[in-house]
Amino acid sequence: GENVEQHPSTLSVQEGDSAVIKCTYSDSASNYFPWYKQELGKRPQLIIDIRSNVGEKKDQRIAVTLNKTAKHFSLHITETQPEDSAVYFCAASMIPLEDYGQNFVFGPGTRLSVLP
Amino acid sequence: NAGVTQTPKFRVLKTGQSMTLLCAQDMNHEYMYWYRQDPGMGLRLIHYSVGEGTTAKGEVPDGYNVSRLKKQNFLLGLESAAPSQTSVYFCASSYLGDRPHEQYFGPGTRLTVT
Numbered sequence: 001g002e003n004v005e006q007h008p009s010t011l012s013v014q015e016g017d018s019a020v021i022k023c024t025y026s027d028s029a030s031n032y033f034p035w036y037k038q039e040l041g042k043r044p045q046l047i048i049d050i051r052s053n054v055g056e057k058k059d060q061r062i063a064v065t066l067n068k069t070a071k072h073f074s075l076h077i078t079e080t081q082p083e084d085s086a087v088y089f090c091a092a093s094m095i096p097l098e099d100y101g102q103n104f105v106f107g108p109g110t111r112l113s114v115l116p
Numbered sequence: 117n118a119g120v121t122q123t124p125k126f127r128v129l130k131t132g133q134s135m136t137l138l139c140a141q142d143m144n145h146e147y148m149y150w151y152r153q154d155p156g157m158g159l160r161l162i163h164y165s166v167g168e169g170t171t172a173k174g175e176v177p178d179g180y181n182v183s184r185l186k187k188q189n190f191l192l193g194l195e196s197a198a199p200s201q202t203s204v205y206f207c208a209s210s211y212l213g214d215r216p217h218e219q220y221f222g223p224g225t226r227l228t229v230t
Contacts (some may be wrong), residue, residue: 001175009156043206043221044159090156103149103174104219105190106158 002027006094006107013080014115021092021110024072030092033066033073034104039086047088048075078113087111118142120222122207128228129197137192137225139207146212148190149174149219150182152203159206165190166212197229 003026013019025033031052036044050057050064050073055066061080066073077084091104121228123138139148146167148157151159163182171182179201183195194201207222 006158043223045221046218049218103161103164104159105175106160108156110159 002030002092002104002105004107005089006110008110009108010111010113011114012113015080015082017080019075019077019080019084019112019114021075021088021090021112022072023074023092023107024070025092025105026071027092027094028068028071029094030050032065032093034091034093035064035075036089036091036106037086038089038109044089077112082110082114082116085112085114120207120209122205122222122225124225125223126226128230129194130156130230131198133197133226134193134195135197136194137205137207139190139192139209139222139229140166141188141190141207141209141220143209143220145209145220146187147210148184149208149210151178151198151206152176153199153206153224154203161203162192174230188197197227199229200230201227203227 006023032048035047037047038044048059048062048064050066061078063076087109089109090107093104118143148165150162153159160176162180165171165184168187175212183191205225208219210219211217
């Protein structure tokens with residue numbers, strides 16, 4: 001089955017700097033890669049996602065890049081702000097099949113701290 | 117829309133006790149999921165359902181049972197709780213469709229088994 005690794009486990013950056021979180025996956029059949037943000041005591045929420053037919057996607061200060069050959073994808077946050085402090089989870093999945101649902105395999109998470 | 121809700125928010129059980137966690141969604145989603153979240157291990161899938169009356173095992177199903185008698189509800193049962201089941205439990209739901217869809221999470225249930 002799919003296995004997702006995520007690095008680093010913790011990351012501290014100064015406000016205004018950039019942060020990069022990297023994930024690798026094992027199943028070449030995976031073709032959908034979402035990133036979820038979880039603030040302390042809150043539920044995970046989708047912040048950006050990318051499909052395997054796209055190499056990069058950007059949404060304001062957040063971007064995700066995908067390298068299918070190397071089977072890794074990364075989250076990039078620019079101009080970090082204190083409210084970016086949270087745990088970030090990457091995940092890998094395949095296009096949902098009616099009989100099998102849409103099962104994500106999540107990485108272990110990265111705790112990002114943005115220092116003022 | 118309330119989205120995805122979970123009951124209860126907190127619970128303390130003694131070893132061997134049983135309980136049921138309720139997940140409800142009002143978005144008419146076909147898929148529903150139960151995850152557990154433990155420190156340093158991310159979210160791990162316990163059981164899931166692709167529609168009313170259907171359930172399937174996920175990555176860590178042992179010690180849990182589920183039922184989906186109504187499309188909007190997904191129940192997670194612990195028949196005989198063990199300390200290893202101390203965790204935060206999240207329910208999620210998503211659409212059926214021909215493309216990947218966002219999973220919407222509930223607020224979580226913090227369970228402690230002593």
